[in-house]
Amino acid sequence: MSSAIFLGSGLHTALGVNVADCVAALRGAPPQPGFVSCSMDAGAEAIPYFLLSGLPADEPGARLDEVVFEVIQQALDAAGLSPSQRESLALFVGSSSFEIAGEEYRYRQALNQSSSAIPLAECGMANLAERVRSTLGLRGEDYTFNTACTSSANALWYAGKLIEQDVIEHALILAVEFVNNTTTYGFQGLQLLSPTTMRPFDGERNGLVLGESCAAMVLGKSSGSEGFHLRGGANLCDTYSMSTTREDGSAVVDVLRRALASSRLTPDAIRAIKCHGTATITGDAAEARGMLTTFDQLPPCTSLKPFVGHTLGACGLTELILFCEAVKAGFLPGTEGIAADTDGVGFALNQRPMPVVPGHFMLNYFGFGGNNTSLIVSNMADGVDS
Amino acid sequence: MSLKILAIASYCEPIASDGALPELKEMVKISTGVVVRRVTRFVQLALIGAGRCCENVEVAPDTGVYFSSCRGDTEVTASLLEDLISRKELPSPVTFVNSVSNAACFHVARALGLHDRNNFVTNRFDPIVAALTTAYVDITRGEIATALVGSVDSASAPLARHRQRLQVNTSTVIGEGSHWMLVASPSDPRKGIGTIPGAHNFSGWEQLQAWLVGTGDYGNWLLAPGQHLSETDANRIAELIGTTACFDYSRNLPYYDSQTGAAIEQFIRERNEPGMLHVNSDPAGRYSVVLVER
Numbered sequence: 001m002s003s004a005i006f007l008g009s010g011l012h013t014a015l016g017v018n019v020a021d022c023v024a025a026l027r028g029a030p031p032q033p034g035f036v037s038c039s040m041d042a043g044a045e046a047i048p049y050f051l052l053s054g055l056p057a058d059e060p061g062a063r064l065d066e067v068v069f070e071v072i073q074q075a076l077d078a079a080g081l082s083p084s085q086r087e088s089l090a091l092f093v094g095s096s097s098f099e100i101a102g103e104e105y106r107y108r109q110a111l112n113q114s115s116s117a118i119p120l121a122e123c124g125m126a127n128l129a130e131r132v133r134s135t136l137g138l139r140g141e142d143y144t145f146n147t148a149c150t151s152s153a154n155a156l157w158y159a160g161k162l163i164e165q166d167v168i169e170h171a172l173i174l175a176v177e178f179v180n181n182t183t184t185y186g187f188q189g190l191q192l193l194s195p196t197t198m199r200p201f202d203g204e205r206n207g208l209v210l211g212e213s214c215a216a217m218v219l220g221k222s223s224g225s226e227g228f229h230l231r232g233g234a235n236l237c238d239t240y241s242m243s244t245t246r247e248d249g250s251a252v253v254d255v256l257r258r259a260l261a262s263s264r265l266t267p268d269a270i271r272a273i274k275c276h277g278t279a280t281i282t283g284d285a286a287e288a289r290g291m292l293t294t295f296d297q298l299p300p301c302t303s304l305k306p307f308v309g310h311t312l313g314a315c316g317l318t319e320l321i322l323f324c325e326a327v328k329a330g331f332l333p334g335t336e337g338i339a340a341d342t343d344g345v346g347f348a349l350n351q352r353p354m355p356v357v358p359g360h361f362m363l364n365y366f367g368f369g370g371n372n373t374s375l376i377v378s379n380m381a382d383g384v385d386s
Numbered sequence: 387m388s389l390k391i392l393a394i395a396s397y398c399e400p401i402a403s404d405g406a407l408p409e410l411k412e413m414v415k416i417s418t419g420v421v422v423r424r425v426t427r428f429v430q431l432a433l434i435g436a437g438r439c440c441e442n443v444e445v446a447p448d449t450g451v452y453f454s455s456c457r458g459d460t461e462v463t464a465s466l467l468e469d470l471i472s473r474k475e476l477p478s479p480v481t482f483v484n485s486v487s488n489a490a491c492f493h494v495a496r497a498l499g500l501h502d503r504n505n506f507v508t509n510r511f512d513p514i515v516a517a518l519t520t521a522y523v524d525i526t527r528g529e530i531a532t533a534l535v536g537s538v539d540s541a542s543a544p545l546a547r548h549r550q551r552l553q554v555n556t557s558t559v560i561g562e563g564s565h566w567m568l569v570a571s572p573s574d575p576r577k578g579i580g581t582i583p584g585a586h587n588f589s590g591w592e593q594l595q596a597w598l599v600g601t602g603d604y605g606n607w608l609l610a611p612g613q614h615l616s617e618t619d620a621n622r623i624a625e626l627i628g629t630t631a632c633f634d635y636s637r638n639l640p641y642y643d644s645q646t647g648a649a650i651e652q653f654i655r656e657r658n659e660p661g662m663l664h665v666n667s668d669p670a671g672r673y674s675v676v677l678v679e680r
Contacts, residue, residue: 012388040643051446088589089591091508096486100463102465104467104470104471107467107471107472108471111471111472118464118547118550119463119464119468119472119553120457120463120467121468121473121550121551122458122461122551122552123435123456123457123458123463123551124456124457124508125455125456125457125508125510125513126456126485126508126510126513127510129509130510130512133672135669139589139590139670139672140587140589141516141519141672141674142510142511143507143508143509143516143519143520144507144508144509144516145505145506146458146486146488146506147485147486147487147488147491147504147505147509148486154505155508158505158507158520159521161523161524161527162519162523164525165523165527165529167519174409181470181471182463182466182467182470182477182482183468184479185482186466186477186479186482186483186485187482188476189476189477189478189479189482190482190483225420234503235503235504236501236502236504237451237491237492237495237500237501237502237503237504237541238501238505239495239496239500239501242483242484242489242492243483252502262529276495305674326531331397367486367488368483368486368488369469369486369488369489369490369492369504370492370495370504371488371491371492371504376572
């Protein structure tokens with residue numbers, strides 16, 4: 001069966017305004033997050049946050065459009081599609097919060113004008129997709145995924161499957177997550193935010209730091225080259241809890257094994273793993289148990305959230321682009337000083353940029369609503385011995 | 387490949403003119419057999435529709451859930467925004483967690499004992515077609531054998547605000563809809579109540595026209611015009627396929643966003659024609675088609 005190949009990417013995170021800048025920053029140590037000030041009647045509070053590089057967090061609506069269309073342009077330029085291929089692109093959007101930042105701003109402004117103003121005056125789950133589609137003149141079908149932290153991973157996975165099944169020829173996948181009060185205070189209320197930095201799988205982990213991201217990728221059908229492509233994946237629902245993965249790791253084991261089976265690979269064929277790693281006490285412990293059960297010997301593991309924060313619904317595509325581009329550049333990112341030993345959860349993260357050759361790689365994502373997704377990507381052709 | 391429809395059911399009720407929303411808690415218990423606490427109206431509607439759909443059919447634990455909605459859970463999201471911005475109060479953890487759209491998928495899966503894939507996937511003008519297309523591709527690839535596919539549109543109080551969001555006037559009867567179907571691969575040994583030969587998307591009229599002309603004889607099928615299909619389009623499609631039978635399934639429905647599921651259920655339950663061609667469109671002139679065969 002043919003597979004969906006990654007033709008071009010665009011990215012804007014806390015690390016930089018394009019793919020090259022972001023990947024270059026992965027060679028260093030994870031940066032310190034910035035802060036956002038969330039103000040309530042009780043007073044303003046500074047909360048650590050990985051904000052988009054070089055972009056002040058004001059006028060949310062205009063800010064989102066500026067970034068989204070710039071990042072899409074990066075992906076389209078890199079993909080090199082013909083005008084007719086561009087026009088027929090199918091669009092897949094994955095996000096947790098979509099345009100809620102803009103809605104908060106609009107509602108606040110409207111309340112200043114009239115006390116009878118209502119929130120969500122122009123609501124629609126697929127409004128962002130519709131605006132992107134109409135602005136770019138895309139004529140292909142569009143899909144909007146909202147499965148919490150797995151949203152854009154699932155968007156990418158289904159885009160790949162529709163390409164493999166010849167339902168569509170090319171797909172544009174868009175992942176967005178922008179700073180907003182609803183998400184920030186929601187996570188704070190759940191006591192999941194770190195007051196300092198994000199240390200996934202570390203014995204001293206104390207929660208996550210939220211991050212902003214906009215990522216885009218053009219997918220197409222494999223033309224026989226050895227570029228990165230989707231090899232397989234799995235998505236399973238863990239109904240243990242809305243906000244926590246089953247603590248014994250069994251749900252993680254199930255989805256990892258299913259992803260390997262769908263890729264026709266055994267665990268020892270995986271060259272490296274991109275962990276989800278939210279730096280929460282129970283989430284990381286469950287993920288670690290699941291990985292240690294699935295793999296007799298764990299391959300090198302890395303975590304990208306210390307670099308860009310937890311970008312929620314955008315983390316699927318954001319971290320996949322960061323990971324694949326780093327591997328293409330010949331290295332596996334390291335998180336120096338974070339989970340340097342096995343004391344935290346039983347395994348250590350890669351500490352410094354490590355040389356890596358083509359192979360099969362696993363990327364894991366676990367979200368609210370028990371939505372668990374594991375993707376296998378490869379930059380090695382079928383039949384080549386790993 | 388045609389998907390076999392094993393079961394289909396819905397909840398679809400108008401909202402009374404005084405704006406009082408029907409109580410759903412007891413209906414959730416009756417349709418799912420479980421008591422589900424601390425969930426939103428949107429989740430309750432999903433549970434009622436999905437529960438009714440699976441009431442009289444065995445549902446394997448590895449059934450996938452594919453769920454869609456045009457506007458999602460506006461009640462909980464609006465409440466979050468009012469708490470934060472208007473009342474300047476922190477959202478409760480439960481309210482925040484319930485605000486993710488796949489909360490409904492989670493509760494459906496938990497109530498029905500399902501643990502396979504679970505997706506909230508939608509689009510603006512024909513939400514359930516997005517869910518159906520992704521379910522179709524998973525069954526076609528042999529990744530799952532059965533799929534529970536649904537769409538939900540909920541109302542929220544006060545009704546005047548809900549009307550404002552829907553952009554409809556006070557003379558329009560507003561409603562809520564939760565439409566679900568259990569579909570399976572053709573190899574499923576159970577007797578189906580219909581089949582879905584396909585769900586398709588077209589980038590424009592020429593593509594739709596070419597497909598209609600090239601794929602089969604729909605002359606004795608029903609044409610079901612979708613909510614956003616113009617009368618002009620409906621007439622030229624009817625002429626193209628040579629049918630005079632137009633299915634005005636929405637005539638007795640209250641207004642809500644995603645009515646394609648209602649068309650499929652009404653066709654299965656109430657009509658005798660061999661097939662139904664449901665065609666919808668969007669303002670850009672793209673089209674979506676769902677085929678249903680008896």
